[in-house]
Amino acid sequence: MALNIIDLSTVPADAENLTSFLDQLCNQLDLDFASYAMVDPFHGSVHGYANYPDTWKQHYMQRGFQNIDPILHKASRSIAPVDWTRFERDDLFAKVFHEAVDFGITPQGLTVPIRGPFGEQGLLSVTRNCKQGEWEKVRRHMIGDLQHAAVHLHDSVMSSSTLARLLLRPQLSEREREILQWVAAGKQQQDIACILAISDRTVEVHLRSIRTKLGALTTPQAVGRAIGYGFISPQ
Amino acid sequence: MIYVVDGLNADLHGELLDGMFRLRARVFEGRLGWDVEVRDGRERDVFDSIDPAYIISVNDAGRVVGCMRLLQTTGPHMLSDVFSSILDGEPPLRSPTVWEATRFCVDTRELGAGRSRNSVSYVTSEIMIAAFEYGMAAGITDAVAVMDPIMDRVMRRSGNGPYGYLGSAKPMGKVVALAGLMDCSQERIDRIREFSGIRHDVCQPERTDIAA
Numbered sequence: 415m416a417l418n419i420i421d422l423s424t425v426p427a428d429a430e431n432l433t434s435f436l437d438q439l440c441n442q443l444d445l446d447f448a449s450y451a452m453v454d455p456f457h458g459s460v461h462g463y464a465n466y467p468d469t470w471k472q473h474y475m476q477r478g479f480q481n482i483d484p485i486l487h488k489a490s491r492s493i494a495p496v497d498w499t500r501f502e503r504d505d506l507f508a509k510v511f512h513e514a515v516d517f518g519i520t521p522q523g524l525t526v527p528i529r530g531p532f533g534e535q536g537l538l539s540v541t542r543n544c545k546q547g548e549w550e551k552v553r554r555h556m557i558g559d560l561q562h563a564a565v566h567l568h569d570s571v572m573s574s575s576t577l578a579r580l581l582l583r584p585q586l587s588e589r590e591r592e593i594l595q596w597v598a599a600g601k602q603q604q605d606i607a608c609i610l611a612i613s614d615r616t617v618e619v620h621l622r623s624i625r626t627k628l629g630a631l632t633t634p635q636a637v638g639r640a641i642g643y644g645f646i647s648p649q
Numbered sequence: 650m651i652y653v654v655d656g657l658n659a660d661l662h663g664e665l666l667d668g669m670f671r672l673r674a675r676v677f678e679g680r681l682g683w684d685v686e687v688r689d690g691r692e693r694d695v696f697d698s699i700d701p702a703y704i705i706s707v708n709d710a711g712r713v714v715g716c717m718r719l720l721q722t723t724g725p726h727m728l729s730d731v732f733s734s735i736l737d738g739e740p741p742l743r744s745p746t747v748w749e750a751t752r753f754c755v756d757t758r759e760l761g762a763g764r765s766r767n768s769v770s771y772v773t774s775e776i777m778i779a780a781f782e783y784g785m786a787a788g789i790t791d792a793v794a795v796m797d798p799i800m801d802r803v804m805r806r807s808g809n810g811p812y813g814y815l816g817s818a819k820p821m822g823k824v825v826a827l828a829g830l831m832d833c834s835q836e837r838i839d840r841i842r843e844f845s846g847i848r849h850d851v852c853q854p855e856r857t858d859i860a861a
Contacts, residue, residue, distance in 0.1 A: 488657060490656075490700075491655065491656025491657050492655045492656060492657050492700070492702070493655065493700070493701065493702045493720060493721050493748070493787075494783065494784075494786070494787035495787055500657060528721075528723060528724075528745075529721050529723055529724025529725070530723065531723075531724065531729070531743075533699065533724060533725050535724075554786075557786070558746060558790065559788075560788065561746050561787070561788040562745050562746070564745065565723055565745040586740065587736065587740050587742075588739055589739070589815075613812045613813045615791070615812050615830070615832060616812065616813035616830055619744070619747060619790075619791050619813075619830060620742070622746065622747070622790075623743050626723070626743050626744045
């Protein structure tokens with residue numbers, strides 16, 4: 415991830431750390447607000463974190479918007495990030511955001527839907543008040559980072575439950591282990607591609623998968639964790 | 650013409666989806682002989698019920714002539730749950746920026762050879778352009794596609810074959826199935842456009858009256 419942001423896999427996934435994650439995300443991507451919501455598949459409870467003003471959070475709950483907000487109830491049906499313009503003609507969206515504007519919150523935003531291995535779903539939403547053309551540019555620029563941030567956040571919240579952590583023991587394929595073992599031996603990506611007679615990009619896509627599975631933001635961190643799990647041997 | 654149909658606009662596109670499920674039945678049960686479940690002439694599986702996105706190609710007569718199904722690799726998808734034999738029993742890739750493409754097919758009964766609008770080659774290119782543009786807008790960098798050797802050959806002939814493969818080709822009905830890796834990039838889209846001569850926007854603009 416290109417973002418320099420709090421690594422949630424190294425700290426407890428509590429409200430304080432999750433909120434700082436959202437704050438840092440907003441700072442680095444020049445966003446107004448960010449929020450994350452997930453339904454815990456083990457307890458059926460909804461976890462939500464947001465750096466919206468407290469007055470809006472209170473108002474939102476008081477009005478019971480969490481029961482009608484189409485962002486919470488529909489965005490997870492998409493596999494791609496959902497720009498809120500898709501809700502333009504949705505009466506319930508209009509109802510929530512008609513009032514949000516009074517709290518300084520723009521209806522210009524998008525939601526990144528995350529799906530986890532158990533089919534559980536998370537939603538990372540961000541907003542930014544700016545001209546439409548600028549928004550489109552910003553969106554294109556940040557979308558890859560947002561995808562990575564969303565899954566990092568989601569996996570961290572998921573694995574904060576002990577049961578989930580046991581179930582979520584990462585599973586590397588033989589090819590992934592092999593590649594990471596060569597990384598640990600100090601080989602460059604091109605060398606590894608050569609050794610294994612596969613393309614550079616195949617090595618790259620495996621490395622990205624390895625980082626996601628191990629909840630690592632960097633490859634060296636993934637090497638450390640893989641050694642910890644006993645997937646590869648220290649050199 | 651391509652329609653991108655997902656869980657948010659599926660109720661607007663019932664007929665398209667129905668046409669797609671019928672096409673899939675003809676291709677995957679009929680032509681390829683895969684062990685798929687067909688009911689009332691329509692092929693559907695469990696992944697169709699978890700809100701995938703579909704890239705659907707429709708000809709000038711309004712008939713569905715090609716399709717592809719997309720799922721995130723972070724959640725349940727075919728290579729993690731069904732096609733593990735292709736991966737030699739190994740766990741699949743998992744990445745926020747890699748999507749899985751399955752049920753990629755075109756209607757060889759309706760479409761001919763050559764490169765005209767009504768050719769296998771044109772519709773294949775059109776679907777790929779739409780899928781890669783949709784993926785790029787979503788921040789996706791790569792796709793892993795489960796496909797048959799004919800589809801693989803059609804793409805390689807057009808200079809757009811996979812840059813790598815995962816696992817190994819496995820018998821699946823009358824043919825084999827394999828998992829190819831493709832970069833979701835402007836370079837690839839440009840190459841497909843160059844080969845196919847398709848310069849226009851292939852996608853029908855998104856309708857925003859989804860919940861009205």
